[in-house]
Amino acid sequence: MxxxxxxxxxxxxxxxxxxxxxxxxxxxxxxxxxxxxxxxxxxxxxxxxxxxxxxxxxxxxxxNPIKNIKWMTHGEFTVEKGRKQIDEYLSMCIYKKRWTHTTVFVERKDLIHSFLYIYYVHWNASTAGTPVAQTSSGTYFKLKVSKTKPPDAPIGVFFVGEEQELVHR
Structure with missing residues (x-):
């Protein structure tokens, strides 16, 4: 070099x-x-x-594309709070904005070991052009409040779509 x-x-x-x-x-x-x-x-x-x-x-x-919420405990439960929590859960779901829903308390069943609160959520796609919806659907929510669990334990939440047999937890 x-x-x-x-x-x-x-x-x-x-x-x-x-x-x-x-x-x-x-x-x-x-x-x-x-x-x-x-x-x-x-x-x-x-x-x-x-x-x-x-x-x-x-x-x-x-x-889990559908986000979950922190459900209330047995000690915090009331019928109105249950309805509000269902609405909060549904607001987290991914659905078209034109779909609206109404949540109605149906009944309370007194079972041996718990109370079962049943709510019905009615979905429809009404618009200004067609105020009477051509399409609608429903979902039953069951909130289970145990008589034996401590007040700080979360409630059980189950829902099933109209005409379905699959229960979601």
Whole structure:
């Protein structure tokens, strides 16, 4: 290799080393190196934690597109609060905005171990052009309030669509 090529290569390597030495801490000073590594580890862990949290949230949204709400406890339950919680749950569901619903309390059944509160949700797609809906549907919600569970235990919630046999919990 000629001397000119060698000196040109050496200058390029010196330029590269200068850039690296400006971004890297002085490795001779162990305190600076340790501080740098600690800071780098802290930033990397925070980044990994954010990525994991985002991935978990993304998977939960994919697996459960319908969000759930925190249902009231046995001690908090009233007929009106039950109706409001059903409306709150339905507002979390994904459905077209033109669909409206009405929630009505139907009856209370006194079972041996609990009370069963039955609500009917009537869905329709009425518009200004057709105020009498051509299409409608219904859903029965059953809220189960146990006589034996503690007041801070959540109530049981079940619903079934009109003309269906599958019970959702």
């Amino acid at each position: 000629s001397e000119t090529q060698s000196s040109t290569s050496q200058k390029a390597m010196d330029e590269d080393n200068k850039a690296v030495s400006q971004t890297m801490p002085n490795t001779q000073d162990k305190t600076n190196t340790q501080d740098y590594e600690d800071e780098l580890t802290r930033v990397a862990l925070a980044l990994v934690e954010d990525v994991i949290n985002y991935a978990v949230k993304f998977l939960e949204d994919e697996q």
